[in-house]
Structure formats: C-alpha cells, structure tokens
Amino acid sequence: MIDLRRESDNTMRIGFVGIGTMGSPIAECLIRAGHSLSVYDRRSEATGVVCAQGAVRTDSACLAAHDNEVVFTSLPGPVEFEAAMLEPRTGILAGLRPGAVHIDLTTNAPKTVARIGEACRSRGVELVDAPVSGRPPAMTVMIGASDAAFAKYRPLFDIIAANVFHVGPSGTGATAKLVTQYLGYTNFIASIEGMLVAARAGIDLDILAEIVPVSAGQSRTFDNIALGVFSGSFAAGGTLDIVAKDIELACQLARDVGAPATLGALASDIYKRAQALGWGQEGFPIVARVLEAMAGTELRRRELAPGNAKGGKQ
Structure with missing residues (x-):
C-alpha cells in the first residue's frame, strides 16, 4: 500500500x-x-x-x-x-x-x-x-x-x-449489512400485521402502543411505526425503493448460501406491491398502506393523528 x-x-x-x-x-x-x-x-x-x-x-x-x-x-x-x-x-x-x-x-x-x-x-x-x-x-x-x-x-x-x-x-461487511436489513424490514411488515390484528379485534391502539415497548414485541422497528404510520406521515427512515432493493438483495444472498428466507420473500412481495403503486420515493413506512388496504383498516393513533402536535405516552 x-x-x-x-x-x-x-x-x-x-x-x-x-x-x-x-x-x-x-x-x-x-x-x-x-x-x-x-x-x-x-x-x-x-x-x-x-x-x-x-x-x-x-x-x-x-x-x-x-x-x-x-x-x-x-x-x-x-x-x-x-x-x-x-x-x-x-x-x-x-x-x-x-x-x-x-x-x-x-x-x-x-x-x-x-x-x-x-x-x-x-x-x-x-x-x-x-x-x-x-x-x-x-x-x-x-x-x-x-x-x-x-x-x-x-x-x-x-x-x-x-x-x-x-x-x-x-465481502463480509456487505453480508452483515444485508442480514441486519433482512431482520429490520421483515420485522416491520410483521409489526404492521400485528397491529392490524389488534385494530380489527377492537384493541385501542393508543393503549397497545404503550404495551409493545415494554413487552416481547419491543423493537427499534416498532419505533418506526410510531414515527411513520401511526402519525400518517410515512416519513421515517429511507425511501421505499432503497428498502425494497435491500430486502431483495438479502433474499438473493439467502438463496446463494442455501438458507431459508420465507419471511423475506413475503416481505419483499409487499414492498414491491407498494413500489408498483408509485410510492418508491416515499418513506418506506408507506408500505403499511398496502397491508391496511388488505385489512380494510387504517393504523392511526388518536394522539398522533396529523395536525395534532402532542404525541401519546411512550
């Protein structure tokens, strides 16, 4: 050198x-x-x-x-x-x-x-x-x-x-990064689905949003739901295009090394559906709208609704 x-x-x-x-x-x-x-x-x-x-x-x-x-x-x-x-x-x-x-x-x-x-x-x-x-x-x-x-x-x-x-x-740095992306962005889809189950079952989302951070569902990913989905801004984190690209790369890595990526394949499909709707340059939490449409329910906390400056307890 x-x-x-x-x-x-x-x-x-x-x-x-x-x-x-x-x-x-x-x-x-x-x-x-x-x-x-x-x-x-x-x-x-x-x-x-x-x-x-x-x-x-x-x-x-x-x-x-x-x-x-x-x-x-x-x-x-x-x-x-x-x-x-x-x-x-x-x-x-x-x-x-x-x-x-x-x-x-x-x-x-x-x-x-x-x-x-x-x-x-x-x-x-x-x-x-x-x-x-x-x-x-x-x-x-x-x-x-x-x-x-x-x-x-x-x-x-x-x-x-x-x-x-x-x-x-x-090459190992790239591998480690794709693994972390896989974990984070498949978890995001799972977290949205879990909240939709709660909403459809009639659970108050304001109360559940206080339960999750102090229970088994706690994660940094859930914080992005609070920032981008509950508020309706969908602005937290990087763009949908970047996240969709990263998830697909992670799934390809899994195929290359012979590891299962069943959750990743499902998550990748959801992100691609959001891209097909023209949301690629929006914040990645906008993918929640695909799942919301499937459930016929929107995930909006009363205390974090657009135009309300006061957030709920965390």
Whole structure:
C-alpha cells in the first residue's frame, strides 16, 4: 500500500464518489477532520454543500480517484457501484493507482463485491466493503477487509461512525449489512400485521402502543411505526425503493448460501406491491398502506393523528 502521509501523519487525500443522502454528511465529517476531498456525483448540484466546506468538485469518478490514497463510494446499490468502478474511461478503477484502497459504503451484494474486488486486485488496489447503518458520526459501520487494511484505515472509520466492526475479509461487511436489513424490514411488515390484528379485534391502539415497548414485541422497528404510520406521515427512515432493493438483495444472498428466507420473500412481495403503486420515493413506512388496504383498516393513533402536535405516552 502507498504511504498515506500528505502534509502530516493525520491527514489524507481522499476521493469521494456519491454525494447523496448518506455520502454528503459522511464527506462533511472527513472534511471537518482535516482531510482533503475530491468529490464527484452525477448530479453536480449535490456537491455544493461539501464544496462550500473545502472539497474540490471533479468532472468524473476517475478524476475523483486520481492521485488519491483512498477513495470512498456511497451509491444506491450494486448496479450503480459496478458502473462507477468499471467504466473504462471515467470509472474509479481507471483513476486509482496501485497501492491505493477503495472503501465502498454502499449496501451491496457480496457477489458484486467479490467480482469488483478481483478487478481491484488485478490493478494492485484493495477493496474494503464497509456498509453503514444510521447517521454519521453516530452510525454503525460493518467492515470486510484484511487485518492490515482494517488497522490502517480504522482512524477514518472512527471519524464517521460510533460503532466500528471488523466482520472479516472483503465481502463480509456487505453480508452483515444485508442480514441486519433482512431482520429490520421483515420485522416491520410483521409489526404492521400485528397491529392490524389488534385494530380489527377492537384493541385501542393508543393503549397497545404503550404495551409493545415494554413487552416481547419491543423493537427499534416498532419505533418506526410510531414515527411513520401511526402519525400518517410515512416519513421515517429511507425511501421505499432503497428498502425494497435491500430486502431483495438479502433474499438473493439467502438463496446463494442455501438458507431459508420465507419471511423475506413475503416481505419483499409487499414492498414491491407498494413500489408498483408509485410510492418508491416515499418513506418506506408507506408500505403499511398496502397491508391496511388488505385489512380494510387504517393504523392511526388518536394522539398522533396529523395536525395534532402532542404525541401519546411512550
């Protein structure tokens, strides 16, 4: 690997491709820590905030990678990641020099990580998969990397995340992230169905919403119901398109390793139905409307109805 030192032992020249909902605040953390960033996004206007803080906008992913020791990507999924890496003239691999390291923050497919990792190795570049959960700088990062790469780049991860896990070799970070997505978003469907059973049976949702957090049904997922479904805003968390993509990737991983994913297949179908209704860019809790229509019942707590600023007891 090349020497990371630039002006001091603590700062690096970093390329960053994908300055979106997650990429922008992560890049800002790196800038505040004193690193020099060259950035690229297909939507040039997306780079405005980080460029105002000192980043340099480039005209291609290749130029963002050129002459930098480390390059990050934060992209919507495997298709966008592979395109950004392999485009012959403007892709990241065309700009990375031997000895550099590529850190991918995308929620990716392990098979894609393996394929691109091989292309990186042929160019003398190491690929580190490091998908994230939450928001920087308090988020969680799951890292697939060699022991040496993890140790060397740990300071960068500590800048952007409060919880840093070295899962294993390249590809294991992506696997861990898909498992967590599977758990969270299948649980969301199950939680909606459970609340619909209660509503149809005549249980007061305000009372049940106080019972669940102190009983066996307690989960972070249920908090998203309170934020996005009970209120009718459907705004909590990421977009439906992103969640549907992640669940499908998790189900494909299960098929690849020969594991059952019966709940995931059912959940994936529900998310896809919501996409078919044109809700892809809405917050993912809007998937509840598909299940509400099936039950002929809406899940709205009286104290969290739209226009009522006072929430119920938690």
